[in-house]
Amino acid sequence: MQLNAEMLLQGYANGAFPMAEASGQIYWYAPDPRAIIPIGNYKPSRSLRPVINQKVFEIKLDTCFKEVMRCCARPRFAGDETWISEEIIRAYCDLHEIGLAHSVEAYFENELVGGLYGVALGAAFFGESMFFEKSNASKVAFHYLIEVLRKNNFQLLDTQFMNDNVERYGAIEIPKAVYEARLIEALQTSCRFEL
Numbered sequence: 001m002q003l004n005a006e007m008l009l010q011g012y013a014n015g016a017f018p019m020a021e022a023s024g025q026i027y028w029y030a031p032d033p034r035a036i037i038p039i040g041n042y043k044p045s046r047s048l049r050p051v052i053n054q055k056v057f058e059i060k061l062d063t064c065f066k067e068v069m070r071c072c073a074r075p076r077f078a079g080d081e082t083w084i085s086e087e088i089i090r091a092y093c094d095l096h097e098i099g100l101a102h103s104v105e106a107y108f109e110n111e112l113v114g115g116l117y118g119v120a121l122g123a124a125f126f127g128e129s130m131f132f133e134k135s136n137a138s139k140v141a142f143h144y145l146i147e148v149l150r151k152n153n154f155q156l157l158d159t160q161f162m163n164d165n166v167e168r169y170g171a172i173e174i175p176k177a178v179y180e181a182r183l184i185e186a187l188q189t190s191c192r193f194e195l
Contacts, residue, residue: 002090003026003087003088003090003091004091004094005091005094005095005097005098008092008095008119009100009121011028012119012121012124012126013121013183013187014030015030015034015176015179015180015183016028016030017029017030017128017160019083019088020082020083020084020085020087020088021083022081024085024086024087026087026088029160030176031160031176032175032176033173033174033175033176033179034158034173034174034179035158035160035161035162035166035171035172035173036156036157036158036159036171036172036174036179036182037127037157037159037166037169037170038157038172039146039149039150039154039155039156039157040150041170042146042169042170043170044139044143045139045168048136048139048143051139051140052140052143056108056136056140057106057107057114057134057136057137057141058106058107058108059104059105059106059107059141059195060104060107061102061103061104061148061193061195062096062102062103062193063105064105064112065093065096065102065103065117066089066093066096067112068105068112068115068116068117069084069089069092069103069117069129070089071112071115071131071133072084072115072116072117072128072129073085073089073129074131084129092117092119092128095119100119100120101117101118101119101120102118102119102120102193103115103116103117104116104117104141104142104144104145104148105141106132106134106137106138106140106141108134108137112133113133113134113137114130114131114133114134114136114137114138114140114141115130115131115137115141116128116131116138116141116142117130118145120154120191120193121187122186122187122188122189122190122191123153123154123155123156123186123187123189123190123191124154124155124156124157124158124183124186124187125145125149125154125156125158125193126158126160127157127158127160127166130142142169144195147195148193148194148195151194152191152192152194153189153191154186155185155186155189156182156183156186158179159171
């Protein structure tokens, strides 16, 4: 059965998310421990602050969701494989159409140069992937994601697995049981996704 928006919603509500293998086969994951970024703890690095303050990038929400996904799906180096298959792109675009998947986009001279996408359910945001084609573009997009989440009282920012990239944004690991309790609580509140 092909991945669809309803399956994605069920998965996220139960603490699981999909990733595709090189073959196109999709598997569901619910890691233990789980990586999250405490929304209130994030602070932009000292080197990033001038880039934010000088408004080097124009930030937009949800204007080219599919393009952001396609950019995130590109291999990052020779021989790299992507977990973002065409089936995954279609399902998340359907989720975007019903207002539950979102992109934060960074533009430089009217050209998309960085961004990220994820899913918003209740007061939880599930960060999926990010990309950049110009230095600092994805970092600024992430900064504005945090602004959106704080302004709209989101409670949980899920980053799934710990890695160097999310660690630089202040990610921590929590036990799966703790994550699931926080998720249940976050799903009971409704939040808007807007700047």
